[in-house]
Every structure is written in structure tokens, then in C-alpha cells.
Amino acid sequence: MTPELALEHIWTVAGCDPAALRSVSLTGADPGLPSVYRVGTLASATIAATGLAAAEYRRLRSGRGQHVTVEMRRALASFRSERYLRIDDGPPPALRDPVTGFYETRDGRWIQLHTNFAHHLHGVLRVLGCENDRAAVAEAIRGWDGAALDQTLADAGLCAALIRSPDEWAALDQAKAIAGLPLFEIERIGDAPAEPPREGGADRPLTGVRVLDLSRIIAGPVAGRALAQHGADVLMINGPHLPNIAPLVIDNGRGKRSALLDLRDAAGRDTLRGLAGDADVFLQAYRPGALAARGFGPDDLARVRPGIVYVSVSAYGHEGPWARRRGFDSLVQSASGIAFTEREAAGADEPRHLPCQALDHATGYLAAFGAMAALARRATEGGSWHVRVSLAQTGRWLQSFGLLADGWKTPDVSIDDVRDCLGTVQSEFGHVLAALPAERLDETPAFFALPPARVGAHEAEWV
Template sequence: MKASVDTRVWTTLTGDALAEDAVEITGPESVLPGTFRVEEAATTSIAAATLAAGELLRLRGIEPGKVSVDTRHAAASFHSEHYVRVDGEPVPFSAPLSGDYRANDGWVRLHCNYPRHVSAVCWGLGVPATRAAFEKVVAAKSKYEVESAVVGAGGAAAVLRTRDEWLAHKQGQASSALPVADIRPLGTSEPVRLFESDRPLGGVRILDLTHVIAGPVAGRVLAAHGATVMHIGSAQLPTVPPLAVDTGMGKLSAYVDLETEAGRSRLRKLIARADVVLQGFRPGSLTAKGFSPEAIAELRPGIVIADLSAYGWEGPWARRRGFDSLVQMASGIADEGGKAAGLDGPGPLPVQALDHATGWLTAAAIMTAVRRAATEGGSQHVRTSLAGTGEWLNSLGRKEAGPAGFDGGEWLEDVDGQLGRVTRVKMAGTLPGSNPQWTEATHVPGSDRPVW
């Protein structure tokens, strides 16, 4: 069967139908293991972002040319953190306590990639931070008891649910109604003026207040299309080194401590001269610091604000911490994957598809919103979620189980930068009018000044 894209995504983003010949898809339909159509999700989300960049080129009077995506390149791009190397060596990271644990009535996943999440599990379950202690206490409890205790302590966990169980849950019902992206006007203002450039996002300043994969991938895509992207982190917050190297391509990296008034004042100054704020804080966290979408729009009329969350902006879990693996567990994806593979337990997707697809879709929505701000005026509010992406992936149907392995080596390149010689996956998506590219490799975290 020929590889394809889901044209519904473009219609959701723009309100327009996608012409039949708008995108050329090359490569086989099935590249990755499993029966979920991860390849179609990858090619569609990459195509959407590339098409959105093309429309910005068209707005600048430049013919974008025909967009093309290769399914093999898309698959490698959706597993980019797996391929990243510095001076030929993998970037070390260990999270030995993260994983799937068997309770007395099923399975629950504990997310322990960060010290604060480990502490929450220890506090919520009353155990020391060892794998053996976690396994023992979880085995003696019900899966829902474990989930409730860990989440209640401020941690991140999810029970392995079937699809039917998820749809019977109030959050599942709320998430099932989510679009892949929501773009709405936020206040009125004169149309913004784009600086002259031969790149889709040339002259556009983007504040990237995200972490892990989905949000940073969105910023990485925008940087490849010409934006000046400044990632804002903090020396007080932990990072996952392979992800920081992989998703920092093309970005500035600065530290701002938002727990201090001086840091918040600095962020307000950055926002006042920015065109886009992309944020992936736990829902409500940035608002509590004085940076609600409305407050940001007041600081900079005509700005685009993009909010990325795990479970979406509706339902009882709208403020819950979540990650790709947890959304797969909760929504029935991991249950179906495990059963299809003959496992006694969860079977995740072959790549972090919810993260990567959400990142590319968020980038597509942001570029669409930038175009609206330039043509119609007004600040624009973009919302995306891992759960919404998961619902979309589920709607694509299933394929024959794909091959057991995938190399992806032909899509790699080496670049020199502050960290050394970095091996990375080349930017996916062909745009003849202005092919996407990163102008430099990942910066040392916090090495840039937080000024435009």
C-alpha cells in the first residue's frame, strides 16, 4: 500500500482543503515495527509543518515549490534522540527507576527521569529510592492506588488502561474530542510586519520555554525554518542530556530563574520583543508566575502564544503532569501494542511518536498563527497536547506489522559546534523555495545571554 498523508490535519490547521498534489510522499508505507500507523503520523506532521513554512514563503512573494517527505527520513526524525552522538559517543543518561511495574491487579508506569519525580514516588509510596523497593510496594497495591498516591505526591504515573476503559473515563472522553491543534485569536491588534527575508521565519523571534521532547522539537523545527529561537532554561532544573543535545539544534540557550522577581522581569523584557512564546510548563504553572496567555498578549500585542500539554486543556486531568509513555499507557495505545506483540503487559510504540508528532504539529500551528497575525492581526493562542495527538494516531487505523528493525543511518550528518562533533538526523521535509536547515549545532546549555 502506498504511503500517504492525512489531509484532515491541514484542514484543521487552516480551514482549507489540501490539494491532492500538494505533497509528494516517497518511501515504503511500513518502516517501523507495530501496527499503529506511526509512519503516516510522522509524514503527515512533517508535511504539515513544511507546508505551513511554504505558506509563509508565499506571503513573502516567494514560490515555495512542491513539498516532499520520505517515510524513512520521517521515521529517523521521530527517533532522533536515539541517533545523537557527541564525538562519536552516545550521550550518557540513566533513569533506572522509570518503567512499568506490576501491581496486584495490573500494570502501572512510574516516570522517574527527574529527581523530583523520584522523590514524589518515594513520598507517595513511603519507600526508599531503589528498584527493589518500588517493585515490592507496587506489587502489594492496586494499580489505581499506586497511580493516585504518586500523582497526589506531585509525581507522574499512569495505569495501563484498555481503550474502552480510557473512553469510559472522563479524561478519555475529554481528550477524544481534542483536535490535533487549536488556534484562536486572543485580543485585537494591528497586523504584525514580517522582516524582509528569503526564509519562512526569517526575523521572527521565538522564546522556547519547553523541556523533554515535544516542545523542544517544535522549537527545533522553527529554528530550521529561519527563526531566531532562544531556549530558556534554569541552572536549578535538571535536564536529560541526550534530549538537550538533540533538540537544541539551531537555538540560543540562556538561563533565567523564574522563581525570582529578577528572572520574571527579564522574561517580561524578552516577551516584549518576541513574536512567539512556546511553553510546555505544567498547565497553570506559568500563569501562576504572572504569564497567562492574556498577560503575555498584553505585554506584546500581536504575539503568538503556544501552550503544549500532556492531557489537553479540557477534563479533570487538564493540569496533570504527563509524558509520552504515560499517555500511551492511559489511552489504550500501550495495551493494544502489548496484546498485538503477545506480551503480558504494555507494548509501547516503536518511537516516542506522540512527543515528536506533537512537536511538528505545534510548529505547523505556530507558523499558521504567525501568518494570521501578519495578515489579519491580533494575538493568536495555539494549543496542542500529547493526548490529542494520540487520539489522532488512533484514528489513522492500523497497518500490517512492520519490519523488526530500522537503520536510519543514511539520514545522519556530522556537524562541529560548542559541544564537539555532533552526529544528528538531518532536518526532514523538502521545501524547494527555502529548504530548512540549522545554521549551527547545539549550544552549551545556558551559554547565551538572555537578551535579543
Template sequence: MNDVSLAKAPPDAVELTRGLLQACGLPTDAAQGLQLTGHDPVLPSSFAVGTAAQATIAAAALAACTLGRLRGQAAQTVSVDMLHAALECTGWFSLDGQVPDLWDAFSGLYRTADGWVRIHANFAHHRDGALRLMGLDPATASRADAEAAMAQWKAADFEDAAAAAGLVATRMRSFAEWDATPQARAIAAQPLFTIRRIDTADTPAAPLVLPPLAAGARPLTGVRVLELTRILAGPVGGRALAAHGADVLLVNGPHLPNIGAIADTSRGKRSALVDLREEQGRATLRGLVQQAHVFIQGYRPGGIAERGFGPEALAKMRPGIVCVSLSAYGTQGPWATRRGFDSLVQTATGFNLAEGEAAGQGKPRPFPMQILDEATGYLMAMGAAAALYRQQTEGGSWLVEVSLAQTGYWLRGLGRVADGFSAVQPKTMEQPAFEHYLESSESGFGALRALRHAARLSATPAVWDLPSMPPGSHPPAW
């Protein structure tokens, strides 16, 4: 893919949203009643991050409304303001009046002997593994020690060694360098997302009939969603489904760490612990699957299938289920099994270098938010609702597949924003210009102040009627 000019304006957000819905196989009138306001730049970036946020949030809401209409709900207007959408995608929140620092001291970019490497160290085992790979003792090493050690490595060597060790680090590439890789070519050959039936000879294709909606009910009321995700994209997708009425049960392993953003992303959900390392835990999850409509997972590639919960196994367990699968680099190509996070995908695929060059700073620059995570999360919610619509109308079990790298490829294709850095990044949302985008709630983590949902529905407003709670606060039951 050739780089796009800074003079090329991003596409019309309404047409972009319609295109997403059409790619889902939804009716041509799925975008009726859509109202979008604002234009890029809304946050400092040379890429159309505001347009991406607005279109994906709108598409997720419209897909839910389309399913609601199928269940007897009247059509309604969906409005999304671009600034509100972009701010929501920053993931800003405070607890008890304090904004937490969500990044580990060892996370970030490091200079190497011949370039840059980004390390993701927010989980202790990833941080300690990276430090040991550098030849350092995790118990005593400082950031300065890590920087000195990394300066002795070649970027490609560290990336390869980290991947071989199951760690999460990547070297920084330009767009041209990324485009020359087999993985980039594999991603370019795939669509933004896929939605396909996964029926087999012994899985009946009869619809799992959802009941008609009562007056005033949100469009996903009665939809049971099992969410097995931990980082950001998957939790954002589950939270969007909860905002439109879905019964979302977040399932974590008792031995698995979480990031601080769970205080924000688990709004509207119940949160349970199930240990899939043990047969009792797997039996519990099988029982939950028997009554679920949607199964969302963001495990490492192949990880959930190893426990007996791959898409085909789920389709046999619960014929008619919708499975949503998230990966870093897609299902094709040599990096299909590689772990990754938004910040790493930005670095690997050329965005950090491109942003730095556009800003004229002479050093790499990240996006003003984790837009690959956030947009992918809303694509997951859109895909889940669209697959449910198709399940209700066509029968069958369905699989939705998304990846951070495919979302990045899509974002890059939207064009560049010539005056993108004229926008200002808010230091805090708690100021008059942004206060009206916030809402307050009590949570299991403390007094939570966070962004309200940017999708505004005229008849059934999006709300989170359950507070965010720590993992294990609820039993693993519907």
C-alpha cells in the same frame, strides 16, 4: 471511540497532511508541491506511527512555506520520506561516538497487585518522590526493591496517590477502560488542536508586519521565537521552526533539570537562563516578549500563568503575539491539570496494552519511538506558522493549544497496521542503510551525530545553522 480493526489501513498521508493544514485555516493550496514517499510499517508497531511522523513533519514545513509565500517567496516543493521521518522521530543521536542511555533505571513499567503502573523517573525529584511514596529510601533503594514494593500496591491507588503528590505515574489501561473515563470523553469532544484569537478590548488587532524575504532566505527568517520548554515535544517544535529559519531563543530556569535529549533538540537555537522566580528574571522575560513573534511554553498547566506570562497577559504585553501551549491531557476534563509525559500517556490511554496484544508477547509494549511527543512537537511548529499567517492576514493575537493525549486520540483514529511488527527497529543508525539520514556537527555537548531534518524543501533546504549548546551558553537577548 470504538477500537479500530487491524484490517483498516491507515489513511493516505497526502490527504492526512492536507486535512491538518485545512484545520489550521490555511489556504486550500497550502499543500501544493507536496511529495510523500513510503508507507507503513517502517518501524515495528501496529499503529500508523510512520504516517503520523510523515504527515506532521510535512504539515509543519508546508505551513512555514505558506507564510513564506505571503512574504514574497516563490512556491516550492516539500518532500518527506516516511522512513526518514520515522527515524527522525526516534530521537536517536550519539555524542563523541557513544549513544547515551536517556532513561533512568527506575523509569518503566511495574507490576502491581492487580495490574501495571508506569513511573517516569528521569528527573531526580520525580524518582525520589515515587520511591518515598513506595515507602523506600531513595539513597539506598534498588530497582528490585521498587518492584517488590510496587507489587503490594493496587494500580489505581498508586496512580491517585502519585497525582495527589504532584508525581508522574499512571496505571495501564485498555482502550475500553480509558474510553470509560471522564478524561477520555473530554478529549474525544475536542479537536486535535485549537488555534484561536485571544484579543481583548485593550489589545489592538493590528498585524505585526514581518518584512519581505530576501532571495534564498528560509520561510521563517526574521521570526523571533521564545521557547520555554524542557522535555521533548516543545523542544522538537522549536527545533522545527529553527530548521525553517526562525530565530529561536530557548529559555530555561537555572534551577530546573533537563534531559539528555537537549543535545539533539537544541540544534539551531540559542540557549539562555532566566530565573522566573525573581522579579529581575521576569522583567528580562518581559523585555524579550516585547520583541517576540511566537511564545512557546510547556510548563505544568497554569505554571507559566502564575509567573505572569499566561496567553492573555502576553497579548497585552505584546499585541499580535502567537502563543503556543503544550499540555499532557488537554485543557478540559478532570486531568487537565495533571502532569504527564509521552510514555505515561501511552500507558494511561491504552496503547501499551494494545501494542503488546498485537505483538503477541503477553506483556505491554511501548511504541518504537516517543511518537506522541514528536508528532505533537511538529503540530506545535505547524500551529505557530499557521497562526503567524493568520496574524499577518487578519491581525490579532493568537493561541495554539495542543496536548499529548489529543495527539494520541488522533493517532488511534488513523487505524492499525496488520503487519506492523514485520518492520525492524534499527539497533543503530550508523550503518549503511541509514547513514545517509545522519549529519555531524560540533556542539557544546561534544561531537554530535544525529538525524538530519526529514522535510526537504526544494528552494530553501532546512538546516540548523547554530550548534546545540548547554543552557546558559547565550545571553537572554535577541
């Protein structure tokens, strides 16, 4: 699989005009990072699709096309944005809890715990009956068989994954469920008049597009960030009781405003419903069905705001027995055979993840791409639309690219190697150094109009 073929696949699944692909240049080849997977191809293709969709949406308004260029090296820097983040020339706050990681079980299997949120950590410790200490956790896990612990933690609503081989994963009902799905879906869910792109003073692709971003951590926030870097007005909505991870708030908050709403009470729901009535895109990364239970499912919002583009990001997909299972990028890598394959190839002592959160970032760019493709459909044929992406579907696609036998031997890439791919901004957090947008549009360069802000720094209103 080459970046060009991967981009063509994305473009074709969305039903976009194939002639537009002549306006894209992709440079670089895998391996760009130490991995047997074609992570660079995934990065270049998903970022190029996003850039090209932005250029095409702007063409609907201006009549002018433009060229899009993506260099794989820059795409990979973007896929590692949280790793290269620096605050005031020093490291950002810690990204991971010390207990997060791989553990060997009684039956010689491996399991991964994800404990970066305090309530997930405390839940795991309760199940294991041990102290908050990595050695104590390891000792407790050696008293469990891997599959039993995996199921027990899942039943408790906690975050873990048994390390499976690709064949073991393929045999599960969940893998079979997503095998029947395309890479992503763009589905018409209601009728509405056509809405051409709004005119605006700034000639940016998404001028006038309003986005509600109800997501946290990486995949959903990357989607909102990608829309913001092409000119969308992105308003992040967090719950006052929901945890966040500090460096990700900074990295993925660039270009956005941030407000707090408590959807547990009627006033918060009423405010969000009012905001949605004037929005173009509603981006959410709650577990499937969670927001629908509050009255904010796709069909609900298509009634509130005919013409809405509703974007759903999930871990394991919207079909199958794991549809409501909590998950993160690294857990999907572990469950689906990616961490197993990286270990086997390198002859390592324990499972190995990809050298970046590739499923998160790629899924985020696919979500942003899907949103723009749906906006373009709305502009020409009207309708309300639902875009669905998942980490597991993205991971399945990456696995279909084939392997690079010695890719794991590729030298790692340090921050000094990618200084030219990073930019600085002054913010309330201090002097932030972070990855710049990787796609280059020759007439409307991508950039962040706003610095990152603390959670809840702004009012829950459109400016």
C-alpha cells in the same frame, strides 16, 4: 488512513488554503517500524505540514511557492532522533533512569513509573517506602493495587500511569473531555495590526521571526527546533533550578540559543516580559495555568505584545480533570491504551510502548505548524493568537488511524540503516551525529544555523 489524508486533515483543521496541498509529495507506507500503529503516517503528515507551512509563510514575503517532499523513512528517523544521537562516535549520556518502566501490581494490573527527573524518583521512593533499586521498587509495588497506586502518585504530583485498555481510557472523564476537542486549536485572543513577514538578508521562511522557547524534554523543544530549522531566531529560556536530560538538550538544542532566567524573582520576570515584548512566538510546555500564575498567560502576553503567537503544549489537554496532571509521552501511551494494544497484538509478557516517542514528536511538529499558521493569519488579518496542542489529543488521533494487524513483526531500524538521514556538527559537547530535518523544500532547505549549546550558554537577549 494514509499520509496524504492525515496531512489534509491537519491543513483543514487550521483553515489553510487547500490549493497548497498540491505542492507536497509524500512517499513511503506503513509499517516502517515494529508497531501495530501507523506511526509513519503520523510522522510524515506532521512533518509535511510543518514544511508546507514554512513554504507558505515564505511565499507571503517573496510571492514564490516551492515544492515540499517528505519520505516516510526520513520522517521516522526524525521521530527517533534521540535514539540515533551519537557524541564523538559513542553513545550520548543516559536518557532514562533505571527505575523508569513497567511494574506488575498486587491485583495483576500494570503501572508505569517515570522517574527520569531526580525529584520525581525520590518522590516515588518516598511513597513506596523503598530503596533506589529496581528490584526493591518492584517488590514494593506488588503490595499495591494498581488504581490506588496510580491515584496516590498523581495526588503527590508524581509521574506514573496505570496501563489501561482503550475502552477503559474512553470511559474516563479525561478521555471524554479531549474527545470534544479538535486535534489542535488556533484561537484569536486579541486585536493587533496585521504584520507582514519581515524582510531579511537570508531568504529563509522564518527570517526575522523571534521565538521564546520555554520548554524542556521533547515535544516543546522539537517545536522550537522545527522553527529554528526554517530560519527563526529561537531563544530557549530555562530556570536555573529546573532539571534537564542531557541528550535531549543536545538533540533538541540544535539551531537555538540558550539562556537562564529565574521566574521566581521579579528581575527574571521583568527580563522575560521585556523579551516577550519583542517576540513573535511564545512557546511554552508548562502545565496549564502554571505560567499564568507568574503573569505569563496568553492574555497577559497579548497585552504585553499585541500580535503575539502564544503556543501551549500540554500532556493531557487543557480541559478535564487531568488537565494539570504531570505527564510525558510514554505515560500518555500507557494511560490511553496504546501500550495495552501493542502488548495484546504481540502477545508480549508486559505492556509495550511505540517504537519511538511518536506523541512527543508529532505534537512538537503540530505546535510548530500551528505557530506558522497563526503567523500567516497575523500577516493577513492581524490579531494575537493562541495555539494549543497536547500529547493526549495527538494520541487520540493516532488511535483513530486504525491498526496494522502484523505491524509489530516489522524489523526494527538500526542507526546503520539510517546513516544517510543523519548529519554531523561540531559543538561544545563534541562531534554530534543527529537526525537531519526530514522535510525537503526545493528552494529553502531546512538546516540548523547553530550547533547545540549547554543550558544557559547565552545572554537572555535578542541578537
